[in-house]
Amino acid sequence: MPKKVTLKDVAAAAGLSPASVSMILNRRSINRFNDETVRQVFALAESMGYQNGKKQSYSLIAPADTLIFIICPSVFNPFYTTIIQGIEIAARRQGFVTSVRTTYWDTTTEKEIMEQARRLHVAGVIFAMIPQQPQLAYELSRRLPVVAIGDRRGDLELATVDMNNFTAGQLVGKHLLDLGHRRIAYLSTTLNEQHTSRVRRCEGLQAACQDCEGAQLSVFAKEITPDFELSHVDVEYATGYELALSCLAQKPETTALVAVNDMVAYGVYNAVCDKGLRIPQDISLCGFDNIFPSRLRGISLTSVDNSLTDCGQSAFQLLQEEIAGYHSQGKFTSITHVEYKCRLVARASSGPAPRG
Missing domain, CATH: 3.40.50.2300 (Response regulator)
Structure with a gap:
């Protein structure tokens, strides 16, 4: 009977510690490692047939490992495109790819996109706005990592990047x-x-x-x-x-x-x-x-x-933490909130009130 490949075996082949290999395979703090090291670890895990306790194999090209849905109302307003680019800056550094889905504030379209994300078993979903149907987003979050960007709401049991x-x-x-x-x-x-x-x-x-x-x-x-x-x-x-x-x-x-x-x-x-x-x-x-x-x-x-680019990057980091938590615990347990302070930028369009 062939010997079962362990995390230590992959670590030895990669010349890294088991803790480092675990972080890379679970995409936790993966930005500590250069791209070549990450590719090497995933390739070794795949070629050696390493599986974790849930019989999950590792591959750099499996859609569920790399594909993230970004849901937003539209891409015409630079508010959303700036957030999207912030997400993609962080996502691509970690080997993820993104797919932008627009709703135009239509609840039926939003529901269809969430159902598609569930069917495709994507790595996660980031809302560039607060979901219009919080309960559906929460139900999706029990199957996939879900993060939202916008005002924190009492009825929204999701990880959020908050704008006050x-x-x-x-x-x-x-x-x-x-x-x-x-x-x-x-x-x-x-x-x-x-x-x-x-x-x-x-x-x-x-x-x-x-x-x-x-x-x-x-x-x-x-x-x-x-x-x-x-x-x-x-x-x-x-x-x-x-x-x-x-x-x-x-x-x-x-x-x-x-x-x-x-x-x-x-x-x-x-x-x-x-x-x-x-x-x-x-x-x-x-x-x-x-x-x-x-x-x-x-x-x-x-x-x-509202530091839109930073909000996008933080949203991906929260998503990555949820992915890592699921790999280690088999479920999503924590709801994290990150809030950015807003600041007024006064320019020439505002001035003293006219007399009279």
Whole structure:
């Protein structure tokens, strides 16, 4: 009867310690080792027929070992593409590949993608937003590692990389109030419980205004259906443009506009200029996410930065920890939260409130 290949046998053949080989095969802290060492260990484990206690063989090309689904609403907004690139920076260093799946905020599509991930036995799933169907995401997490990026929610039993959007709203509110603004408007795409980041930003603004005597916050929102979002590439820009015109017509005393994100803010910017008003002399403008175009001189948008690339890399690291935990314990047990502090980046689009 042939001798069973042990972890020590693979370690001896690789010239490494058993602990190092275990970390590599379980993809735990694998970034400590160079790519050639990682490839060598996996190749030896496969060629020698090494199996762990669950009769699992090791191969660098097995889809379940390397394929990660990234679920996001769309890839038009640089907010999501920046997060995706952060995930891929970390994933490719560890030998993983990614597949981006878009939902356009359609719950049926989200459900289908999760079911596909389960059928394909992918290595894991990362949501670039908070899942719209938390219970389905939780059920999936009992079979596969699942990580989400966004506001922490009490009904979300998942590992998350948290963005504190309430604090982000407070930062923008305080910034504008300190500049003397007392008539502020918040402009947003669909505003409901399925879009917690949008709601929390609004709540942060409201909290800041409530702490300042005489300050008033008006809210303008437009309902966007998944079909409409799918068929209109510029939906966020167009929504910002439309809501800005509505606000200026209904609330002409407004001196500061806050867009739910930078993409919406670009539409607001053009609407204000097309009405013959100046930014920031007549109207101040702020956004959220601090995506790349906001720093261009022609835009120079005041925005809130959430370290998007770092969030993406942290999401993959959490996923990797869950994969390693499953290999060692046969189940997913820990729910880890990582939170990044947001910071306000003040630029030329916001200035003192106009007199009178």
